[in-house]
Amino acid sequence: MNDYLEAWDRRLRTAGFRITPQRQLVLEAVTHLQHATPEEILEEVKITASGVNLSTVYRTLEVLEQVGLVTHAHIGHGAPTYHVVDDAPHIHLVCSRCRKVESINGDAFAKYANSLETENGFVVNISHVALHGLCKKCANEGNVVTDHDH
Amino acid sequence: MNDYLEAWDRRLRTAGFRITPQRQLVLEAVTHLQHATPEEILEEVKITASGVNLSTVYRTLEVLEQVGLVTHAHIGHGAPTYHVVDDAPHIHLVCSRCRKVESINGDAFAKYANSLETENGFVVNISHVALHGLCKKCANEGNVVTDHDH
DNA sequence: GTATATGCAAAGGGTTTGCACGGTT
DNA sequence: AACCGTGCAAACCCTTTGCATATAC
Numbered sequence A, B: 001m002n003d004y005l006e007a008w009d010r011r012l013r014t015a016g017f018r019i020t021p022q023r024q025l026v027l028e029a030v031t032h033l034q035h036a037t038p039e040e041i042l043e044e045v046k047i048t049a050s051g052v053n054l055s056t057v058y059r060t061l062e063v064l065e066q067v068g069l070v071t072h073a074h075i076g077h078g079a080p081t082y083h084v085v086d087d088a089p090h091i092h093l094v095c096s097r098c099r100k101v102e103s104i105n106g107d108a109f110a111k112y113a114n115s116l117e118t119e120n121g122f123v124v125n126i127s128h129v130a131l132h133g134l135c136k137k138c139a140n141e142g143n144v145v146t147d148h149d150h
Numbered sequence C: 001g002t003a004t005a006t007g008c009a010a011a012g013g014g015t016t017t018g019c020a021c022g023g024t025t
Numbered sequence D: 001a002a003c004c005g006t007g008c009a010a011a012c013c014c015t016t017t018g019c020a021t022a023t024a025c
Helices: A006-013 A021-033 A039-048 A055-064 A107-120 A136-141 B008-014 B023-032 B038-048 B054-065 B107-120 B136-141
Strands: A070-073 A083-084 A092-096 A101-107 A130-134 B071-072 B082-083 B090-095 B101-105 B132-133
Touching: A006 A021, A021 A039, A021 A055, A021 A101, A039 A055, A055 A070, A055 B090, A070 B038, A107 B107, A130 A136, B023 B054, B038 B054, B054 B071, B054 B090, B132 B136
Parallel strands: A092 A130, B090 B132
Antiparallel strands: A070 A083, A092 A101, B071 B082, B090 B101
8 A cells, every 4th residue: 555545534634524434445446446537436436345335425525525535537428537646646547439448648648738837827636637639540541530439 | 711611511521421501400409508418409400490309419519529520528426528629638627526627728738748648559549538636625614625526 | 422424316517419490512 | 322410209317395204402
């Protein structure tokens, strides 16, 4: 583990939140699943604690995000996906045609983000970035960028 | 005007779609409003044709996007915003704290996008890009990246 | 003991869909 | 005349909210 997870409870406490089994389980589920929607997180949590409610998952994710333990990105049409903040910084490439999602190293993007910060003062949340377009395979097959996506 | 708008009806026709008043009005509304949600587009369209239905706007936007006349980006929590494709390429910076949206020139981003294409084969739809983070003002004021946003 | 967190159920926003009618080709 | 596009209404998914109960502190 690492500082983030060792100290998850301290993070919550120092921000004035209470420690509950639900919060622990949701955080563990996000950590374990890597990129999961609230619904998927609920299913994971229910394996251990079947009584947990979806609205609790939503409220918990909001809290965990507030204290910086998790973040989310918008991939695909529907629900956002959550992941723990200390994952290796990465960005998401979402194919508008085949819907496949790739996670790629965020270092190159970070350079662009830094120039943005220097020139515009805007600080990008890199973990949140999802770029839409055509993956290698689809770009080679077709040409019209349909992009019905998300 | 320009090629895109002069030929909007040909674009549709050659793709096998029919020309209808609704499609013309929706395209005009998107052009005029610049970054508008389906709901906002409907209101604009209704000024001229009060009988038009929301579902028609959705279906029409899908068609217009398929033939490459419009595209959309995800800004804020809720509905996506649509804009015409021949707008000067730009990307959106969405502040997670104050919710303000800036549109900035997309040239610098395009360089990063090109490197992505070279190295990963992924072709980014630049008009679709929305980067989330903290705007200059909010970055200077606070520090915790809350990012409740969408 | 008190304030916060949870479960439940209902409501809400945004989007999609089935169907019959009307309009474009 | 044939087919596509539209309006309408219902259904759908995802998310939020009010309230009473339970729980962490």
